[in-house]
Amino acid sequence: WHNSPVGPGVEPENPTNRVYDFCQRPRNKKPLFCYNNFMDKNTLLSQLEALLSAETDPVANMANTAALLYHGLTGLNWAGFYLLKEGGLVLGPFQGKPACVRICVGRGVCGTAVQLRKTVCVPDVHLFPGHIACDSASQSELVIPLIKNGVILGVLDMDSPHKNYFSQEDRAFFEKAAEILLKNCCF
């Protein structure tokens, strides 16, 4: 499906219909998803819901969430998860360059989001005390805590190579994406 005739300048005619069971999909059918880097955010959320709704495995669903966000949006150089295990954050499924594996609660942007149990938006990572640089391209960062039934499970972390990249609207979008993930996972 990498050879599908979809790319910049070609709008999928109805992106939300392009969800197929990957295992049952005949080889000559349309792709599972058509990434074109200018999908609107509501379409992406519908696709995320469709992509996750048939599965409850957290690793599978986090992996597909990271892939959909990273490839469906412009302006990200990293999108993925850290999971809280034995009192610290451990790297989970992600898209982007290899990243640091363990982060203590209270350290960096991710550990701060866990400590505060709140979304942390950093317009300029160089001005955030204790920011942990995994990719030198990162300039701004948004971290959303994953909280289910009052229990914090980890974070969704997005990095951008642009300063001041994440707006209030983006924050609401990524919080909604995290909510969809949590609803569809048996952690």
Ligand code: SME
């Ligand atoms: N910058 C993060 C570390 C994780 S990477 O961005 C993938 C932080 O300060 O917690």
